[in-house]
Amino acid sequence: MGAGLTGLWTAHELLKRDPGLRVTLLEKNIAGFGASGRNGGWCSALFPASTAALEQRHGREPALAMRRAMVSTVDEVGAAAAAAGIDCDYVRGGTIVFARSGTQWRAAQHEVERARGYGVDALELWGADRVSARDARGAVYDPACARVQPAALVRGLARTVERQGAVIHEQTAVDSWRQGSVTTDRGTVRARHIISALEGYGATIAQSRRRILPLYSLMVATQPLDDEVWQSMGIAHGQTFSDGRHLVIYGQRTADNRIAFGGRGARYHWGSAIRDEYDRVDRVFAHLVATLHDLFPQLPPLEVEHAWGGPLGVPRDWHASVLYDAATGLGSAGGYVGDGLSTTNLAGRTLADLITGRDTELTRLPWVGHRSPSWEPEPWRFMGANAGLIAMTAADGEERATGRGSIIARAMSGLIGH
Numbered sequence: 001m002g003a004g005l006t007g008l009w010t011a012h013e014l015l016k017r018d019p020g021l022r023v024t025l026l027e028k029n030i031a032g033f034g035a036s037g038r039n040g041g042w043c044s045a046l047f048p049a050s051t052a053a054l055e056q057r058h059g060r061e062p063a064l065a066m067r068r069a070m071v072s073t074v075d076e077v078g079a080a081a082a083a084a085g086i087d088c089d090y091v092r093g094g095t096i097v098f099a100r101s102g103t104q105w106r107a108a109q110h111e112v113e114r115a116r117g118y119g120v121d122a123l124e125l126w127g128a129d130r131v132s133a134r135d136a137r138g139a140v141y142d143p144a145c146a147r148v149q150p151a152a153l154v155r156g157l158a159r160t161v162e163r164q165g166a167v168i169h170e171q172t173a174v175d176s177w178r179q180g181s182v183t184t185d186r187g188t189v190r191a192r193h194i195i196s197a198l199e200g201y202g203a204t205i206a207q208s209r210r211r212i213l214p215l216y217s218l219m220v221a222t223q224p225l226d227d228e229v230w231q232s233m234g235i236a237h238g239q240t241f242s243d244g245r246h247l248v249i250y251g252q253r254t255a256d257n258r259i260a261f262g263g264r265g266a267r268y269h270w271g272s273a274i275r276d277e278y279d280r281v282d283r284v285f286a287h288l289v290a291t292l293h294d295l296f297p298q299l300p301p302l303e304v305e306h307a308w309g310g311p312l313g314v315p316r317d318w319h320a321s322v323l324y325d326a327a328t329g330l331g332s333a334g335g336y337v338g339d340g341l342s343t344t345n346l347a348g349r350t351l352a353d354l355i356t357g358r359d360t361e362l363t364r365l366p367w368v369g370h371r372s373p374s375w376e377p378e379p380w381r382f383m384g385a386n387a388g389l390i391a392m393t394a395a396d397g398e399e400r401a402t403g404r405g406s407i408i409a410r411a412m413s414g415l416i417g418h
């Protein structure tokens with residue numbers, strides 16, 4: 001259910017393991033309509049729960065296994081796309097996270113030290129001499145990140161799974177499901193195995209309404225910029241960039257030299273509503289452009305040639321999961337927050353192993369079988385989600401004003417992740 005990257009990677013991996021399987025995808029709109037076709041194109045090793053949080057919950061070895069799986073998934077996506085002949089501008093240029101205040105710089109040093117202690121992520125601490133963002137004291141460079149054109153990846157993958165024999169029923173909305181059958185607006189589908197791959201849209205269906213919270217992230221793409229401008233920004237082809245603020249921002253240099261740049265900050269809508277008009281908020285688009293000029297004052301006037309947005313899925317504990325019950329054949333994967341581009345591939349390989357009854361390194365990863373609590377009913381959900389967004393903005397302001405780590409961020413950490 002859902003023909004985004006989770007559904008499509010799962011179908012792809014199942015048919016690789018057993019080309020004789022009958023795989024059907026049910027998709028309300030078109031394949032790739034959701035977050036998978038609209039994201040920032042960071043194919044990263046990021047997981048919504050930090051290594052420390054994973055260690056605390058699952059123990060050190062399982063946490064490290066999860067990190068290793070995430071790092072290798074960055075290459076897996078590139079290899080799988082290449083093997084399928086999908087041209088999605090995949091270039092593994094790494095990501096640069098600028099530290100633009102004393103607080104962000106201390107956090108960056110701490111992050112790199114911590115990663116060294118775990119010994120999996122090959123993070124590098126770059127000094128001020130290597131970065132060109134305004135006020136940057138340095139940056140954390142993570143080589144485990146590739147830049148992709150997300151819509152090209154997901155549409156290419158949809159064509160690939162069709163070639164493998166899967167059937168994608170677009171314009172077919174799932175209303176409910178139970179063991180053995182799925183009810184849609186166009187009839188009932190019977191299946192031995194049923195996988196929910198709806199991510200943020202799960203909140204629009206009664207039986208999974210409180211399992212996930214749809215949070216909007218919005219993006220702009222500028223006009224193509226001259227190579228000299230990119231050189232002055234210090235961003236090479238294949239690289240992605242961000243800074244150490246709480247209210248997440250993310251950018252990439254597209255293959256045709258545009259800045260594709262996004263951020264959170266659009267509000268949560270009552271009752272977890274998802275509507276087309278929520279994809280576009282002029283205030284957020286303007287804020288994104290202002291943020292780019294603040295980051296890189298050398299930029300020329302920016303024209304926003306494209307602007308869009310969409311819902312990603314946040315579980316109550318910010319911990320993505322893969323679930324599968326062999327007895328009922330029911331399963332799901334999701335809760336990636338803003339880190340699903342690569343993680344969906346790991347989910348697809350893992351679900352394919354589980355469904356075909358294999359016991360592998362993947363099926364033993366700690367996110368398999370992890371159950372996040374449900375979100376609170378309204379009005380608490382509305383108040384909590386929007387308070388979390390306000391808290392992240394306030395935490396950034398507090399850090400700018402005090403020069404110290406935010407007390408607000410620490411107090412609200414249960415709502416805003418990590």
Ligand SMILES: Cc1cc2nc3c(=O)[nH]c(=O)nc-3n(C[C@H](O)[C@H](O)[C@H](O)COP(=O)(O)OP(=O)(O)OC[C@H]3O[C@@H](n4cnc5c(N)ncnc54)[C@H](O)[C@@H]3O)c2cc1C
Pocket residue numbers: 001002003004005006007026027028029030031032033034035036037038039040041042043044172173174175197198199200201202204205216217218219250262309310311312313333334336337338339340341342343344
């Ligand atoms: C603006 C934005 C930027 C992002 N940037 C990044 C990034 O740079 N890197 C990163 O790793 N992650 C990023 N993410 C998150 C990432 O895109 C998602 O985690 C990932 O695409 C989730 O894939 P999915 O297949 O699980 O969900 P989706 O792609 O959301 O797929 C769910 C599908 O279900 C369909 N559907 C909805 N309702 C029904 C129904 N009733 N019946 C049938 N089908 C239905 C939808 O149309 C959709 O196609 C971003 C997300 C957004 C919105």
